[in-house]
Amino acid sequence: MENNKLTLEMLLNYIHTKDVPALRSVFENFEEIDVAELCDKIENPADLLFIFRTVKSDYTAELFAYLTSSQQEKLINLFTDKQLIELIKNSYTDDIVDFLIDMPANLVSRVLNVSDTTIRSDINRLLNYKEGTAGSIMTTEFVLLQDNMTVNDALSTIRKIGREKETISTNFIVDLKRNLVGIVSIDDLIYSEPETKLNAIMHSDFITTNVNSDQEEVAQAFKRYDLNVMPVLNDDRRLIGIVTIDDVMDVIEQETSEDILKMAAISPLEDSYTNSSAFTLAKKSLPWLLILIVLGAFSTIILNRFEHAFQQVVILAAFIPVLMDTGGNAGYQSSALITRGIALNEIEKKDFGHVVFKELRVALLVGLGVGLFAFLWIFIEIATGIIVYENIGAAFSSTWWLEISKIAGLVSLTLFTAVLLSKVIGGSLPLIAIAIKKDPAVMAGPFVTTIVDASSLLLYFLFSNIIFNLY
């Protein structure tokens, strides 16, 4: 977090003066991701190619994985087959797949053509797992050991093949039929005597996942059990890949972003905000606003049907915003709490009763607080003339406080009931969503507001009909 600064100018200068030693030392002194961020800004792909031609390929393979897809595409188009082979040899299969997903078909087939058979079949398989499954985030590079090996055999195997694998922190033990029978950490290998058999020290109770499982479930298990690696099994329960914690962290971020955006009525973005065009952002935002305008018709119709109320007591209209906002905010509070609880696996479908009962108690407390405060606040607003109330007139009558109390009482009562209703609706909707297998975040967001708005307005007019005896 405290390196000397590397700038784009420095980097371009090294390239243009063909200062290869300086360029190589950049990769020794800086993290690849930091260099990649500068490389993304290089406009001439030939400059970028110069780096790939002169710097060691284990550095450039990592650099490549961090570039944006458009830079990757430009580069690959300039690569000779030899350079492409070198890149593939030095990259992890899951990184290759990650960049191929965004590439045009001709590039994908060129990459597949130059890859050797094993890599090609791995890439093909990984490309075919549905997005969002364990298969789509797993890698096929792990250390496989036999259960009749000794610790010494295992360590020699790891010394021989470990460098090409994504991790050696956890290693996988199969029997003669290639069934996964245990896992052994590098720690356990180091602490054990060389001649010990693996099946004496391996762990046979370990958490696995199916290749078609939801990546969110995988992430939950990583967090719950503090895992670093998880084996992925196919339907025949054979080991076909592993998921590592760095990929899980990306999944968690991505899922959280999706939840936050859905709650804000935006469809999930495929890319970061910075890399999404204004047109894409508009396309993700507009449909939800239109749906919500259509759903807003309920509120419009309620107000329209109760027009006579405003005509008789004009001041009623002034409190519509505070009713809608408070109801909406109270409902959104509850739905955000519950949706987050669901995302963190703290709340499940079966907790429905508990959650609704708790929200009801919270709502009673909050509703009372809001109601009492609003009564005082509105009384003061009208009494001081901040809000003009014709019924009182310029000269206060002897019952002025009663007139004000009627309005303040009406708003306060509506707020109390609206908070009660909003919190119960806001707390229930996300749980109803998971019960009917819908996304809780979508239900938790603006839909809560829409329902709560209409209900609050309806309550408002029902109460005002009673209090003001409207016809």
Added chain:
Amino acid sequence: MENNKLTLEMLLNYIHTKDVPALRSVFENFEEIDVAELCDKIENPADLLFIFRTVKSDYTAELFAYLTSSQQEKLINLFTDKQLIELIKNSYTDDIVDFLIDMPANLVSRVLNVSDTTIRSDINRLLNYKEGTAGSIMTTEFVLLQDNMTVNDALSTIRKIGREKETISTNFIVDLKRNLVGIVSIDDLIYSEPETKLNAIMHSDFITTNVNSDQEEVAQAFKRYDLNVMPVLNDDRRLIGIVTIDDVMDVIEQETSEDILKMAAISPLEDSYTNSSAFTLAKKSLPWLLILIVLGAFSTIILNRFEHAFQQVVILAAFIPVLMDTGGNAGYQSSALITRGIALNEIEKKDFGHVVFKELRVALLVGLGVGLFAFLWIFIEIATGIIVYENIGAAFSSTWWLEISKIAGLVSLTLFTAVLLSKVIGGSLPLIAIAIKKDPAVMAGPFVTTIVDASSLLLYFLFSNIIFNLY
């Protein structure tokens, strides 16, 4: 993810029948966190104590770390000093500190009294780091090597002391003055020849953090550089602890939860939803609702001042909800996007100009879409009589479409302008917040709605004054 089920009944049955072998096998077959979840439901602390008396203490130490604070407190009160010493010896220092934070002072001093001097001073130091700093999440148990050691020496040291340390995946190399000069992974030790000196294979460019750094910064660095461990230095740049990825994952979850709750106008919870009482939840929610009611006065005052508009064109009131909701939703969309971008380090203060310009372009597209759609939608609503408009009357006059167009045009124009304004305000506020060192999530949430509501209403009345020529 697919173990046989363990139930509370089974567990209590083993305890009451004093079936020690069955109890021990539970810990061999199930993950500690799963057992802990059941143990949290055990009501009689003596039952819980029985587990701690009979099961191996490396299992129970981990079990203890997963229990709720109230169960931990009950247990410790029943522990003999000997049991307490055994627990402390088998726990990681950071886990001890995590549970001590929630304990009453007399318990803390009892734990400190029975701990040996090294552990005591570690606990004391960790207890004193401010919450939210690297110091508060670090652990003091790591492997320290000398730079003049050989690979063989290093491996022997690790074999000797590694088991008590939190990790051996990364080991730390100091010179004679105890300055941190390099790190070496267990992988590199395994791949190297036994007689190689550590300073020939160690990495000397590594990411570190200061003990007082913000834990969120630490988490960002873990994600950016795909780290598993990070050394923590004091102000003299001496190594005093390490942060490991499991603690970082907790930090990320906690910070994300805080952001989501703040955006939903709730103060961060100290505990999970399930463990927070209704009273606590109310206390975290109510103040924000009251602040927002006070800020809502702007909207109330605007509506109050424009009462004459409703009296002349009654239908105007019916569209207040759709204006407020659409403006609020559009603003919230932008602020959620930007706040999340800030949390993921994709957007910084210096991007202000770019972001506002992009939001403006998005707003133009979205505003046009919303405006056109709303015009048609409202035209249809009125023409079909879903919304009653007195100006048209029962029998349509020859200019009925013109009358409807005036209303639909007014709402549509206001919506277009409101979306434009909302998205620019919603996009700017979080960035203004970080510029004045405030929390973007707090600014991004309901404050956006409040400002946007008042502006939309003001625009509505200004436009309606022009279109309907109101006095």
